[in-house]
Every structure is written in C-alpha cells, then in structure tokens.
Amino acid sequence: KAGVTQTPRYLIKTRGQQVTLSCSPISGHRSVSWYQQTPGQGLQFLFEYFSETQRNKGNFPGRFSGRQFSNSRSEMNVSTLELGDSALYLCASSFQNLGRETQYFGPGTRLLVL
Amino acid sequence: AQTVTQSQPEMSVQEAETVTLSCTYDTSESDYYLFWYKQPPSRQMILVIRQEAYKQQNATENRFSVNFQKAAKSFSLKISDSQLGDAAMYFCAYRRTTSNTGNQFYFGTGTSLTVIP
Numbered sequence: 001k002a003g004v005t006q007t008p009r010y011l012i013k014t015r016g017q018q019v020t021l022s023c024s025p026i027s028g029h030r031s032v033s034w035y036q037q038t039p040g041q042g043l044q045f046l047f048e049y050f051s052e053t054q055r056n057k058g059n060f061p062g063r064f065s066g067r068q069f070s071n072s073r074s075e076m077n078v079s080t081l082e083l084g085d086s087a088l089y090l091c092a093s094s095f096q097n098l099g100r101e102t103q104y105f106g107p108g109t110r111l112l113v114l
Numbered sequence: 115a116q117t118v119t120q121s122q123p124e125m126s127v128q129e130a131e132t133v134t135l136s137c138t139y140d141t142s143e144s145d146y147y148l149f150w151y152k153q154p155p156s157r158q159m160i161l162v163i164r165q166e167a168y169k170q171q172n173a174t175e176n177r178f179s180v181n182f183q184k185a186a187k188s189f190s191l192k193i194s195d196s197q198l199g200d201a202a203m204y205f206c207a208y209r210r211t212t213s214n215t216g217n218q219f220y221f222g223t224g225t226s227l228t229v230i231p
Contacts, residue, residue, distance in 0.1 A: 035221075043219075088157060092159075092219075103219065105159035107157065
C-alpha cells in the first residue's frame with residue numbers, strides 16, 4: 001500500500017497570505033489528523049477528521065481550518081499567515097479514530113512564512 | 115490534561131551498545147496507549163513500538179523494547195545493538211482509548227539520539 005502523501009512538500013509564503021495543504025491517507029483509512037511541528041513548541045495537535053467530520057480540535061486560532069472529503073483526503077487551510085506559522089505540518093492517518101490504532105505519518109509539508 | 119515529558123533532550127550511544135530513552139506521562143485515565151516514534155533527518159515519523167496500558171507485558175520489536183511502569187507512569191525505550199541508522203529524534207506519545215469525541219496524540223519534546231561509529 002502507498003503511504004500517506006502530502007502536497008506540496010515545501011512552500012514559501014508571505015505574511016497575510018493564505019495557504020492550503022493537502023493530505024492523502026493510506027487507502028482505506030478514514031481518520032486523518034494534522035499536527036504542527038516547530039522547534040519551540042514541538043508537535044502540537046491541530047485537528048482530526050473522521051468520515052468528513054471534525055472530531056477533535058487542538059488549541060489553535062480560527063485561522064487554522066480543515067476539511068475532509070468523501071474519499072478521505074484532507075486539506076488544511078491557514079489564512080492571514082503570520083511569521084509564527086512557519087513550521088512542518090504533519091498529517092497522519094489511521095483506519096478509524098480509535099486510540100488503539102497506530103497512526104501513520106506523511107512526510108510533512110514545510111511552510112516558510114516571510 | 116495529559117502531558118508527556120522526555121527529560122533527555124540529547125543522548126549518544128556507541129555503535130553496537132545499548133541505550134535507554136526516558137519518558138514519563140501524566141494522566142488520570144486507566145486505559146490508554148503509548149507509542150515511540152522515530153523522526154530521522156528526512157522528517158518522516160516512523161512508528162518504533164507501541165504499548166497498550168492494560169497489558170502488563172512489555173512490548174518488544176526486534177532490537178527495540180520498552181520498560182512500561184504503569185504505577186510510576188514511566189515508559190522508557192531501550193535500543194539494543196545500536197546501529198548508525200538509529201540516529202534520529204525519538205518522540206514518546208500518549209493516546210487516549212476509544213472516544214467518540216476523537217483521539218489525539220500528546221507528544222513529548224523529543225530526544226535526539228546520536229550514534230557514534
């Protein structure tokens with residue numbers, strides 16, 4: 001099976017712009033989670049989607065949003081970019097949204113905000 | 115709130131030797147799952163090993179094993195016969211059990227492991 005894929009892999013934006021990141025989960029997986037990784041804050045949970053519904057949300061401002069499509073692919077959007085949004089954004093998928101399931105991570109999208 | 119603490123920002127080990135990475139966590143729940151993930155320079159997060167809290171037996175995956183002390187809320191990772199390819203950042207993660215409100219990982223801050231040839 002193909003792994004989790006994320007596009008684009010690298011992105012450079014300027015402050016005030018918006019950005020959309022895409023994540024394609026492993027075939028058959030219906031749960032997709034997003035994480036932000038920065039040197040200062042480490043790995044922080046953004047949100048989780050299961051069957052097109054947001055099931056859980058981390059402590060991020062409303063500028064961060066996401067959605068999931070019927071084929072389980074997910075997108076996350078960041079509006080009005082700030083310098084502090086520069087980070088590696090990781091997507092992870094699992095078959096369901098159960099705690100016992102292992103999440104498989106994608107390679108990440110590295111976002112640089114200038 | 116659940117917290118995961120990795121008190122060793124950096125560790126080093128001689129090739130072929132054994133190293134133990136520490137992790138402690140705080141939770142009021144009795145059933146949960148613990149994971150160790152490895153993140154090499156490529157930034158790809160790779161599952162190393164997982165442990166179900168209801169299982170007393172420590173998980174083992176080839177050269178990787180854990181020492182799970184539930185009462186002490188400790189979950190250390192032992193890497194035996196260390197190899198150069200083991201060099202990476204290692205993250206300890208906690209995850210709640212089934213919940214219809216969703217599940218998320220709580221990650222530690224990571225331990226950077228260097229393997230010395």
